[in-house]
Amino acid sequence: MTTDYDSPWKDILDDYFPAFMELFFSDAYKEIDWARGYEILDREFQQIVRDADIGRRYADKLIKVYVKDGSALFVLIHTEVQGQYDVKFPERMFTYHYRIFDRYRQPVVSLAVLSDENEQWRPSTYKHSRWGCSLNFEFPVVKLSDYRQSWDFLEESDNPFATVAMAHLKSQDTQKDFNDRRYWKMQLTRRMFERGLAKQTILDIFNFIDWLMTLPEELEKSFEKELQAYEKEKDMPYVTQLERRGEKRGEKRGEKRGEKRGEKRGESRLLQRQLENRFGDIPPEYQKRLEQADSETLLRWSERVLTAQTIDEVFRGE
Numbered sequence: 001m002t003t004d005y006d007s008p009w010k011d012i013l014d015d016y017f018p019a020f021m022e023l024f025f026s027d028a029y030k031e032i033d034w035a036r037g038y039e040i041l042d043r044e045f046q047q048i049v050r051d052a053d054i055g056r057r058y059a060d061k062l063i064k065v066y067v068k069d070g071s072a073l074f075v076l077i078h079t080e081v082q083g084q085y086d087v088k089f090p091e092r093m094f095t096y097h098y099r100i101f102d103r104y105r106q107p108v109v110s111l112a113v114l115s116d117e118n119e120q121w122r123p124s125t126y127k128h129s130r131w132g133c134s135l136n137f138e139f140p141v142v143k144l145s146d147y148r149q150s151w152d153f154l155e156e157s158d159n160p161f162a163t164v165a166m167a168h169l170k171s172q173d174t175q176k177d178f179n180d181r182r183y184w185k186m187q188l189t190r191r192m193f194e195r196g197l198a199k200q201t202i203l204d205i206f207n208f209i210d211w212l213m214t215l216p217e218e219l220e221k222s223f224e225k226e227l228q229a230y231e232k233e234k235d236m237p238y239v240t241q242l243e244r245r246g247e248k249r250g251e252k253r254g255e256k257r258g259e260k261r262g263e264k265r266g267e268s269r270l271l272q273r274q275l276e277n278r279f280g281d282i283p284p285e286y287q288k289r290l291e292q293a294d295s296e297t298l299l300r301w302s303e304r305v306l307t308a309q310t311i312d313e314v315f316r317g318e
Contacts, residue, residue, distance in 0.1 A: 008211040009115075012164055013061050013077065014040055015204055019161040020077075024142045025111055032065045032073075039064040041074075048099045062100065074100055076110040085118055090126035094137045115144040115168055144168060155191075160201050163188055164208055171212040178215055182223050185213040189227060189239075199238050206239055268293070271302050279311040286315055 013020060017038060021029040032038075045062035061077040076096055086092075089112075097110045114121070122143060127136040147154055147165055154162045167188055174181035188209055192202045215223060231237045268290050275282050282290070293301070304314045 008208045010061070012161075012204070012208050016161055016164070017061075017063060017077075019159050020164075023157070023159045023161045023165070024113060025140065028075075028109065028111075031067050033068045033070075036066040044103075045100075048096070048103050060096070072106055074104055074106055074108045076100060076108060077113075085116075085121045090123045090137075093123075093139050094126040094135075097137065097139075110139040112139055112141045113144060114141060117145065117172055119145060158195060160192075160197055160205055163192060163195075163205050166191075167205075167209045167212055174213070178219055181213055182215055182219045185209060185215070185223060186226055186230075188213075190230060193230075193234055193236060199236075202238050268298055271298055271305070274302065274305045275311060275314065278305060278308075282311070286311065289315060 017040075018029070018032075018034055021032065041062040041064055045060065048062075063075045063077060065073050065075055067073050076093075093110050093112060097108055100108045112124075114123075122141060124141045125136065125138050127134070129135070144165060148169060151166075154166050170181070170184040170188070174184060189206060192205060197205070214220075227239060231239060272282065272287075272290060275286075290298075301314050308314045
């Protein structure tokens, strides 16, 4: 059972960015004027890095905030959710940083959260030097796995993002033990009620938990039954009210995943026609890569079709 960590992180960062900053980058959080709000610049960020051919982007967010001295600040949040070592990560952080600065000519802060399971991988610097010319780019990094040693801190925190971090870690810890996953899914859900979080916050974070901590059908039914009984006991039918939760979850996932799959299929078919018109029949190995590629990679290949002399040039380095 494969877990999609990317999509839920993007969604939860949009709605709970202040809580994210307070939990993981508390010094920066204190300097931001939250009363002036913040602006998610996803579309602008996509335009900025579209031609940065240095690998897939993950749950990246570009967010405009204001600091207490009144100036604007652009904060690049790069959340590495792939769960594996990536030698290009520091370069990618630097490339995005200078592209954003070049676009806005305003201060940029790049922050990274590494949610992979490789304890040894902690990139925080990109540097090079030649003939007296040198560059040393450093960026703050939070390693989610470190919080396994600070579990008490997360349990005691009233910050709603603490539950997000706990859900991610327990989702990783229980990949081979779904009975344990069911236990922690219920514990984390109960925790939100016990902490007195607002109804909408409970619903939003539960969607995050539910997406990450998927269960086999029988265990899911058992979990839903226990959840329903718990909500009835608390007289807080937040998750199970109005419609069956499974239908709502299916609708939410179906809309997001269905839209993405539909968009991806259309992009893939368009690229396939472009390749066939330009180069003739597509070799089987490239056909398979077309079917498996994400939308961003398909876009990058589509741009290469315009100038590539061979089909190999379109798929190079991927």
